[in-house]
Amino acid sequence: MFSKIFKKRFVRITVCLILLQFIGYLKFRDNRTSGSTLSLLSENIKTWQLSQPAAAAADTNQVTSWQSFKLLIQEVPDLLNAQLKFNNMVRPVSVKLPCVPHSASKNLCVHPNCTQLSNNLTERIQSLISQKTILAKEQDDLLRSVSLQIPENDVILLSAASSNHYDEMQAMLHSLHSMVFPELSKTENFSLVLWDIGLTSDQRQKVEKCCRCQVISFPFEKFPKRISDLHTYMWKPLLIRITLLRARKFVVYHDACIRYNQFPGPLFDKGMTHGLYLLKGRGKASTVHRTLPETFTYLGQKVCSFYPYQELIASYGVYKNDPFVLKAVTNLWARCAFEEKCMSPRPTIPSLSCHYGPCHRFDQSALTIITTTLYGHEIYRITQYKVDVIQYVTLQRDHKEANYFNSTGCLKS
Numbered sequence: 001m002f003s004k005i006f007k008k009r010f011v012r013i014t015v016c017l018i019l020l021q022f023i024g025y026l027k028f029r030d031n032r033t034s035g036s037t038l039s040l041l042s043e044n045i046k047t048w049q050l051s052q053p054a055a056a057a058a059d060t061n062q063v064t065s066w067q068s069f070k071l072l073i074q075e076v077p078d079l080l081n082a083q084l085k086f087n088n089m090v091r092p093v094s095v096k097l098p099c100v101p102h103s104a105s106k107n108l109c110v111h112p113n114c115t116q117l118s119n120n121l122t123e124r125i126q127s128l129i130s131q132k133t134i135l136a137k138e139q140d141d142l143l144r145s146v147s148l149q150i151p152e153n154d155v156i157l158l159s160a161a162s163s164n165h166y167d168e169m170q171a172m173l174h175s176l177h178s179m180v181f182p183e184l185s186k187t188e189n190f191s192l193v194l195w196d197i198g199l200t201s202d203q204r205q206k207v208e209k210c211c212r213c214q215v216i217s218f219p220f221e222k223f224p225k226r227i228s229d230l231h232t233y234m235w236k237p238l239l240i241r242i243t244l245l246r247a248r249k250f251v252v253y254h255d256a257c258i259r260y261n262q263f264p265g266p267l268f269d270k271g272m273t274h275g276l277y278l279l280k281g282r283g284k285a286s287t288v289h290r291t292l293p294e295t296f297t298y299l300g301q302k303v304c305s306f307y308p309y310q311e312l313i314a315s316y317g318v319y320k321n322d323p324f325v326l327k328a329v330t331n332l333w334a335r336c337a338f339e340e341k342c343m344s345p346r347p348t349i350p351s352l353s354c355h356y357g358p359c360h361r362f363d364q365s366a367l368t369i370i371t372t373t374l375y376g377h378e379i380y381r382i383t384q385y386k387v388d389v390i391q392y393v394t395l396q397r398d399h400k401e402a403n404y405f406n407s408t409g410c411l412k413s
Contacts, residue, residue, distance in 0.1 A: 114304035117376050127300045128332070128373045133342075135335045142222060143242050143334065149216050150246040155190035155268075158243045159254040160218070161207070162198030162230055167400035168256035169194075173211055174404045179260035181212070188249070195239050197230060210410035224338060232344040233314070233363040237333040240319060244330060247321050255315035257397045264392040271318025275325045276371070276382045279313040279389070287311040287372070291365035294345035299336070299369050309372050312383060314364040315395055328374060336366040 118124050135143070150156070157176065161169040176192065184190050192213035196204055197220075208215050218235060220228040227234045236253075244251045250271050271277035288296075288306050296303045319325055336342035343366050361368075372379050386395060405411055 114307065115302060116308075117305050117373065119376065121376070124373050124376060125328075128370065129328075130300060132339075133299060133332050133335055135331050135338075139335065139338055140331075143238065144245060146219060146222070147242045147245040150193055150214065150243060151191065152246050152248060153189055153191045154247070154249045155184065155188045156243055156247040156251050157190060157192040157213075157254065158195075158239065158251050159192075159256065159258075160195040160197045160235065160239055161203075161256060163200050163203060164198075165256040166199065166203050167402040168398070169207075170404040171396075171399055171401035172254060172256050172258055173213075174401055175258070175260045176254075177212065179263055183263040183265065193243055195235075197235055206405055206411060210405040210408060224340070226340050226344060227337070229344075229348055231348045234337040234343050236314060236363045237330065237337040237343075237366070240317075241326075241330040241334040244319050244321055244326065250318055250320045253314075253317050253319065255395075257395050257399070258316050259394050259396045259399065260392065261390065261394065262392055264389075267389065267392055268318055272320055274382050275320045275322055276329065277318035278367075278371070278383045279316055279386045280310050280383050281313060282385050282387060287365065287368045290359050290361045291369070292345055292360045295336075295342060295360070295365050296369060298339065298342040298345070299332075299366070299373070301369055301373060306369065306372060309368065309379065311361060311364055312368045312371065313386060313395070314367050316393060329370060332370050333363075333367055336370075337363070342366065 118127075157180070159169070159172065192211065194207065194211055194213045194215050196207075196215055196217045199207065204215065207213075218239065220235075223238070226232060227238070240251065240253050250268070252268065252271075267277055286307050287309055288303050290311055291303075291306075293303050296306070319330065343362055344360075346360070371382070375382065386393075
């Protein structure tokens, strides 16, 4: 009897132990499988992140774009009000351009059903700022890394030179040395940065001896190949943003054709007060006559909405280092310079088949669209006609001084 009971209990205990072992095995397998699944999921996430750097950068910078959006809403009214207080002579400018129906010239009429730019600042910014119009993280990181070659300073005067503009550059330097350096040194810590975008080795050596500046080679090899085509001017917005990152107050950009007639203190002050100071010409053609439709489309704008607006001049400008200019202006302008479809959508030699006009102005076209979209009909508040400031600065294309360096004796040292 006892033996039978013992056997039954033994069998039951044995079965229980087997069941417990089996359950333990199942739990172990489940835990291992779960851990493998999590590990595999983690690896998949890492792989996706590594294979999607541009998308990740875009997501990161999308936050920046909306910060710029909020910042613009807050700052633009203040900038406009400050400008009115600074210069009571500023008045609204309405440009009435000639219009010839079915013309193939710059006087072509736009479609009568064209919509105008919205008067609502928020709507304009939403149409302009998007994932493809702001710098991706890797693009901004590249610009910031290049900027580290420039020592920080309060004010940085900026230019760029290639071999075919060497003698024009000498004339520009003469103008800076005689008209700007003496006065600016009384009030500001400043430096002059000259980007080498194609000087010969001999020219480079002479410039380094005589320019009283820092000469830096632009690293074209780190950027999209199209930027090395100097006639696209895609390098210019990049240089301006790169240099602005190292200026505590503002940057003044000069093409080689810029000549000063006297110290331009009031122009610098306007740039510091309003964030931007830009020039425009008095030509009768609007920006739609000198901009390819693809550039408008890339920046989210309708071509004919810009018919009332004249193009800005990118040969000269004052850019303040503040959040508005960095996030809303040079950010978008530099991104456009990274993209052929934005700044140089067709072969470099301008196409003659533009719908509204015969040519394209690359950097000027993009700058005009961006700033005009931001400011709308208030764009006149950050611009002046170049003929109205000739007492300070003029554009003298093809004006050369081939012997300026020799005349100073700087090459003898």
